Amino acid sequence: MAEILFPALFVLLALGLPVAFAMAISVFVALSFGSSYPNIVVVKEMFSGLDSFPLLAVPFFILAAEIMTAGAVTLAILRLAQSLVGHLRGGLGHANVVSSAMFAGISGSALADAAGPGAMMVRMMERGGYDRAYAGALTIASSVVGPIIPPSITMIIYAMQDQEVSVGSLFMAGVLPGILITLLVLLANARVSHRRGYASGAPMPSLREIGRIAAHALPALLLIVLIVGGIRFGVFTPTEASVIAVFYALLVAIFVYRSFRLRDLPDTILRAAIISGAVLLILGAARAFAWVLIIEGIPQMLAETIISWDLSPIVFLLAVNLLLLAFGLFMDPLPGVMILVPILAPISFALGIDPDHFAIIVIVNLTLGLTTPPVGSLIFVVSSAVSLKPSTLIREMPPFFLALALALLLITFVPGLSTWLPRVSGF
Template identity: 60%
Template sequence: MTLTLFIAAIVLMALGFPVAFALAMSAALAVFVGGRYPQLVVFKEMFTGIDSFPLMAVPFFILAAELMSGGALTAVLLRFAAQFVGHLRGGLGYANVLSLTLFSGISGSALADAAGPGSMMVKMMDKAGYSRAYAAALTSSTAIVGPIIPPSISMIIYAMQDEQVSVGGLFIAGFVPGLLIALAMAFVNWRVCKKRDYRSTEPRPSAREMLVNSVKAIPALMLIVLILVGIRFGIFTPTEASVVAVFYALACGKWVYRTLEWKALPDIISRSALLTASVLLVMATSAAFAWVLTVEGVPQQLSQTIVSWNLSPVAFLIAVNLLLLVFGIFMEPLPGVMILVPILAPIASALGIDPTHFAMVVIVNLTLGMITPPVGGLLFVTAVSTRVSMAALTRELPPFLVAHFVVLALLTFVPAISTWLPHTLGF
């Protein structure tokens, strides 16, 4: 069954099947070839994989992000970010990084960040004389901060697979790595803009304009504060926090910014439902795929094999990084978390690796796969939304990938980057 499972999944994805369909079809084929279980078990495991109360946070966080976007949040954050750096050399590039980082604290989705504020920034950079392909590469490379800075859908799913970590703890742990990635992208932007002489034509705003823009941005920025403070002090659970976020976003869009119209709600809800369905479908099929691996004893065999190598914690982390980098080229982060975490997390714990540290290494590593050719789902979304060819976009990626790998190395070998803040706050 195991051989059939992997061969079928690889062939189907190579043929261009969506990941969810490839996982479901390979699981069904493996069960059919094995002959020990009825085909119905695949559908049972798909349902079991999404039959979870914590998963209710996913559609609500997605809906909150859509409501904030529909309520002019994107424009508010863009003005807020651009006023600090827009007048500098490469200023719109810095504004791109800053605005996407701020928006990450609301959306939790790299795809939403790239398709929303990211595409708007690419248009602005193109008009200012930047290479459109460079602007698109900067956008896709920065957008992966979305699943790392809370609220993050990947973190919610990870906490479901490893009981040693909590959603709140992972949310807090994502701050420093997310900010490091943003700083790394800003550094690459500085180097490229200096080399290509991308000068800013934006005038420096007056003190009064900066004050007005900052005050307008406060309600939007308070959403992430509300979520984290509420979770930290036990006011509500992460699932309840997602519902609070929806009502807060609705109130901001309708009564604070006064740009959200009631007639826009059906479209916002339908987009949220479509995105939620795609996320849950991937999770459901990943659960069926993981079940086949479990009944075949693959996790146990792999664990015993790795333990028998007597690897040190550092050697194990290096091996895991190499595995995840290869795995992430062909697989999206969510199925990666669903399939690999139940296998790798217990081994990491047995070696004495901090569960929060290991979780952040896995999440950041798998998220990098979204901008790693040839699959890179985030690259396709960015290319389509910005109308840049994949070839041109890929040519601009190398300096950004190098910066990401440097941050990943720091995260791997300096555990305090991901553990200091959650431990200090009592998680």
């Protein structure tokens, strides 16, 4: 079946079909022409892939993000970011990066980062004298931290595929790598801003003013503390944390920022349901795709082959980076996690690589695929938001590709970036 499955998938992706439909149809084709299994197996496996208690966290985190991204919440975060770094050279660009990092602790999604505060910052940067294509490229790069700083939907899916990690440990493991990526993108923006003469966005506010702005943004930023702290101290599970996040988001949006009304709730739930449906459809199709691979014995064959090569952990990690970067050119992170983690994670564990460390390497690699053509979703989201061709944005990306590649190398070869925080926090 594999000799039919993969060509069918690549042809369908090349034709522009959404990833979920491409995977599901390729499985149907493989079963129809390469096996005696009935096609109903595809539907059964898709439902089996969604029949999971931890997976309930996904729609609730999406709903919490939809509630929290009301205008006043987003503006509070943007104002805080601008008050902290807006006075520096390239300050509006720095504010774009910092606000993405803050917003990551609310949304857990790179695409939400790009479509929310990222799109707003592009307009602000253009009014401040920045080239629109550069502002869009910076937004693409800064949005990468969305799935890396907790809470993260990708981390929830990863923990379902690898029993050696937990959602809580992955949430903690992503904090320092997320900060590292943010710092390196800030350095890239500083270098380009100095070369192009992009000025600061505003004079530096007083400490009292910064404190006032920070106090206004604090209720939104406390969401990440509530989620990670509650999971760490055993107050609730990750799935329960997602429900609590919804109620916290409602309280903050209604009573603190007054940017949300109860009559807005049905429309918000509908938007969250549509996004959740798209995500769950991808996960279900990925489960059916992975089932065919397992039936064909491909994971076991690859594992035995790689182990027989007797690779050192460093060489193995380098090979994994190349494989995942290539895979990310054609596949979104969620199906990538579901297909590749069951194959690669046991091998990394057998080689003595820390499971949290390996998980962050996989997640960062696959997330970087969102920034690269031909399937890079971030490119198309930002392209639509700023009304520019994807090719125009890609031409501005090299400084940020370099920063992201350096971050990936440091995350790969400095395990402490991913393992220190889970260890000291007791995960």
